[in-house]
Amino acid sequence: MIKSNMLDGKVVIVTGASSGIGRAIAIRAAEHGAKAVIVSDVVETPREGGEPTASEIRKLGAQSVFVKADVSRKADNDELVATAEQFGGVDVMFANAGITLKTDGPEVPEEDYRRLMSVNLDGPLFGAQAAARQMKALGKQGSIVLMASMGGISGAGITVAYSTSKGGVVVMAKSLADALGPAGIRVNAVAPGTIDTELLRTSPGIAQASEGFRQRTPLLRLGKPSEVGDAVAFLGSDLSSYVSGTALLVDGGLLSVI
């Protein structure tokens, strides 16, 4: 079902898009009129079951292909963005992929910490770099949206490594907005609160804390992946043409009250 024409004619790339929020961002992009959505992930099979994301998108009438890419590898991001050339080049890059750690906290082990940083912090940088290079080469005044988290703004003792990575993403968006603005390229972060996905349900500490977060959320409920998808569709669209360098909270009001 088409929801709007916010992304009409746009070529969109989404990382971590086989499952969870990334899957919702990709499907919502098609529902908001995207011409093509490139679905990227380390595996194509959706965790929550159902058809692969690209297949669901093609049913909506948009073009879509799956590209296997591990965002922690710069070369994978470069190859992923190169895929967009067949559709005319990337207009909107959603660097969504991210992980949590079962070992997170003040004593997070070095190896786990470095693995998380390679996905959550290196990944968005490599994706943004590749997308910006192509946008500049094609003269596209595109939009890049980096996945942060409310934890990257408030901090959280249960997620020392995770929140640190997401705080880095928030400042990365501000810095890239400054660097890429003269080329007409906008860069923003999105900072979801507690969104009902496999990651929230299975990350120790976070899962236990989520009910407490929910009770303190003004809207008294967890967010839906599709609600993040709609919010970032706005950041990807021309409706946000003067929005850059910000971190858009999608948290039901939670961070405003804790």
Ligand SMILES: NC(=O)C1=CN([C@@H]2O[C@H](COP(=O)(O)OP(=O)(O)OC[C@H]3O[C@@H](n4cnc5c(N)ncnc54)[C@H](OP(=O)(O)O)[C@@H]3O)[C@@H](O)[C@H]2O)C=CC1
């Ligand atoms: N859920 C929440 O409450 C919130 C989530 N976020 C952020 O939103 C993003 C998506 O989270 P969510 O949908 O909940 O998480 P999920 O774990 O449900 O989905 C993440 C997706 O990214 C994929 N992925 C993992 N590692 C890589 C990698 N190295 N390269 C490419 N893809 C990878 C996963 O694949 P696989 O399944 O194989 O691991 C999965 O398909 C993350 O960045 C997360 O930090 C931010 C705030 C709130």
Ligand SMILES: C[C@H](O)[C@@H]1OC(=O)[C@H](O)[C@@H]1O
């Ligand atoms: C504590 C975190 O911020 C919380 O856990 C997650 O997975 C989400 O990022 C929430 O924001």
